[in-house]
Amino acid sequence: MAKLANVVVLVVVAFAAICLHSVEAADFTVGGSSGWFNSPPGGASFYSNWASGLTFKVNDVLVFNFATGSHDVAILTKANFDSCNVNNPIQLIRNGPARVTLNRTGEFYFACAFPGHCNSGQKLSINVSNSPSSPTSPSPAGAPGSSPTPPSGQQSPPPSSANSLAITIPLLLATICLSLFLHF
Ligand SMILES: *[C@@H]1O[C@H](CO)[C@@H](O)[C@H](O)[C@H]1NC(C)=O
Ligand SMILES: *[C@@H]1O[C@H](CO)[C@@H](O)[C@H](O)[C@H]1NC(C)=O
Ligand SMILES: [Cu+2]
Numbered sequence: 001m002a003k004l005a006n007v008v009v010l011v012v013v014a015f016a017a018i019c020l021h022s023v024e025a026a027d028f029t030v031g032g033s034s035g036w037f038n039s040p041p042g043g044a045s046f047y048s049n050w051a052s053g054l055t056f057k058v059n060d061v062l063v064f065n066f067a068t069g070s071h072d073v074a075i076l077t078k079a080n081f082d083s084c085n086v087n088n089p090i091q092l093i094r095n096g097p098a099r100v101t102l103n104r105t106g107e108f109y110f111a112c113a114f115p116g117h118c119n120s121g122q123k124l125s126i127n128v129s130n131s132p133s134s135p136t137s138p139s140p141a142g143a144p145g146s147s148p149t150p151p152s153g154q155q156s157p158p159p160s161s162a163n164s165l166a167i168t169i170p171l172l173l174a175t176i177c178l179s180l181f182l183h184f
Contacts, residue, residue, distance in 0.1 A: 025057070025101075026060045026061070027060070027063055028063065029065060030064050030124060031065075036064040036073070037066065039121060040121050040122070043121035047122075050124075056127070056129070057102070057128065058103065058104065058130055059101065060102050061101050061102070062100045062126075063097055064093075064097060064100070064110075066096040066112075071117065072092060072093060072094045072112055072113050073093040073100065073110055073112070074091070074093075074110065075089055075090045075100070075108065075110060076109045078125075080109075084111065084118035084119050086112075086113035102128045105128050106128060107127050108128065109123075109124075110123065110124045
């Protein structure tokens with residue numbers, strides 16, 4: 001009995017950890033170990049290639065690794081990004097490493113405002129989505145975890161009732177986790 005209770009606690013903790021992990025925001029280091037620098041190999045395609053395999057969600061963080069005074073991070077409009085006009089940034093972050101929280105969905109445009117750096121490829125555009133894997137509207141009531149309900153009022157021996165508890169609680173948590181995930 002005591003051992004089964006321990007199993008229940010372990011399963012609950014494991015599900016809570018998985019649930020929190022899938023909802024928490026992620027950090028992305030721009031350009032990976034190369035960091036944020038001018039004249040990357042292949043020009044601007046270097047940072048496009050880095051971003052192409054990734055999915056960005058609201059509250060994720062971009063980390064631009066550079067030495068303060070050597071580069072910076074200018075947040076630009078699309079028009080200024082396309083023409084590498086860094087004179088009127090929406091925001092300019094001078095200190096590295098710079099952390100930028102992606103606080104909305106849609107497109108973000110970044111470049112270095114040091115002369116010539118944007119034109120040599122130090123620029124990055126990304127598209128932030130909210131829930132890329134769930135195009136359908138969220139319906140927690142119809143979640144798959146809600147159907148298998150254990151029989152109630154049954155005069156079963158303690159191990160069996162503890163077993164049904166061990167199944168019910170994770171299913172409940174999975175349902176909560178799924179509905180949280182669909183909302184984020
Ligand atoms: C996102 O952050 C920027 C700069 O920190 C701020 O100017 C902007 O208003 C924020 N947008 C939203 C939707 O909160
Ligand atoms: C960004 O994503 C939105 C929503 O999926 C889409 O409508 C838009 O065209 C995308 N922008 C780019 C530049 O791909
Ligand atoms: Cu630069």
